Amino acid sequence: MNVSGAVGPGGRVVLLTTSHRVAPGLLSWDAWQVLHGADQVLCRDPGHPQLPYLREAGVTVDLVSPSAQDLADIGPRTVVVLAGADGESRLTDGLARLAGSGRVAMPDLELLPASYDLPGARLLDLVQVMDRIRTECPWSSRQTHEGLAKYGIEEAYELVEAIEDGDRDELREELGDVLLQVVFHARIAEEGGPDEGDEPFSIDDVAAGIVAKLIHRHPHVFGDATAETPEDVKEHWLRTKAEEKQRDSVTDGVPLGQPGLALAAKLASRVRTAGLEVPAPAGEGIGYDLLAMAVRAEADGVDPEAALRAAARAYRDAIRAAEIPR
Template identity: 80%
Template sequence: MTDEVPAAPGRIVLLTASHRVAPGLLSWPAWQTLRTADRVLCSDRDHPQLPYLREAGVTVEHPASVGAQDLVDACAGGRTVVVIPSGAGDGGGGAGDGTLTDGLARLAGSGRVQMPDLELLPGSYDLPGARLLDLVHVMDRIRRECPWSSTRTHKELAKYGIEEAYELVEAIEDGDADELREELGDVLLQVVFHARIAQDGLDEGSEPFSIDDVAATIVEKLIHRHPHVFGDETAETPEEVKAHWLRTKAVEKQRDSITDGVPLTQPGLALASKLAGRVRTAGLNVPLPTGDGIGYDLLALAAQAEKTGTDPETALRAAARTYRDAIRAAEERGRARN
């Protein structure tokens, strides 16, 4: 009497793919597994990967649903079955079908079933920055379907851009990493929102543009202004980098005055510091105007701060925070006495 050799348990492969990568761009191990599998199952007939699988000669079956027990039975005799979870590639995150994996876990936990080998095979991975595609997709849908967002204009959103920028600066000065991450997202939202509005091309006399145009513009600018990184020039110090930046910027803008491009709507101390910095960098001898009033005193202080490498706005905010803390301490003492 000979011992029976137990049948090989087979293999279940859950193939996942990032919906942020173009369908069909699968890894070589994924294609190898698909081509050699005994069966490939996908209950979603509209799955974005299917046209590329058909083109590669991979036969895909479309059961109404993929059950755990049926899948285990299909692996009998050592067969390999690949399951393409619904949602893996269309925005569902590609993490797999929760119902199926839960069912397989219950069977394995029962101890009554010889389970096939279970493998999670990533067919593609997110690239750095891939989640930005999600933001663009979500913003596009909100712009189409939200009654408030669908009617906003650049001018109506301008105040939010200012508010979010100030909140970002506050998060930086507070040193709160979680708050910084959130505020960076809020600023990024303003960029994507304005780009989506511009895509509609509703402003008279202006050409529509998209977030891709915005990104392309800044990429081109960054490459052009960093010849020491992307070109043949060299820069060993931050001062040399800044000189490259100012030189290429001057050629790009071809401005008539060093004051061109300085927004007059920014806070007064920042404006004064910026103008003083432009004068100093250009090597001009322009005496500060004098006159009666606190404004001229503040102008002189801002220019002196810029000369010493101090941002007057940051310095004043720091002093104001100290003053605020002193006010709160005085309030606490008053409440304690009462």
């Protein structure tokens, strides 16, 4: 046994955990106090990323893999165990068994997180996983922006369906699938484009761009502008967006490849927001009838695509009901 000290109760065992998503050496003040005040600091992993920083701070670390019984026998001392990536499950299970037996005088056992994940930290895991998949998976390594485009559309529709169904579990999953598309495309973009001069960009560039855009378009949050109502916010948004885009027409930037009802409603929204008087063109045929209905729906605050989907669901249910044997 490499854990020294007299046998007896009254000791303290601190399991110090760290997050691999936080840079090594960035530990809490409580953690540094415990480390400097401990009688002994143990670590079973000689490659633990925290070791160089602990040694630089003057903390002596013994490379020892203690058993639960070793720690139960530390005597009236404080021993810190620097947890590995697995959280030292074997060791904690052993300590729990000893404590539950009632036959061993146990030291005080304490779990001390030395670093915490910030909100969004798990996104780093996603980036790392995507990088490995892109490198090692025969299918993923061959994908292109063009080849993945259809999946982006499919996942977006599935997300909308989860929202309309009110299924929160499905919503969480579909949000993940949409996020995967973003990370996948950004990972491909790191390799540059097919044409000479196509500069590569990464997920960090994507995130930096949207952060800058959000800050610029919310001067009432990040600047000196004021906004008391949602209408004020929308006015800020449209004004700053127009300044950024320098568009010649209110129709610029409207994707023509979107579903027809959504396209018609979007054009009507642009016309109404701009204060223009542009009546829908009159003509014969169902296309013009649908256009007029979409414009009317947008004016009434109704999403024609969502309304049609709701009606289509009711139609689907009627079909299923008719299929049930009488």
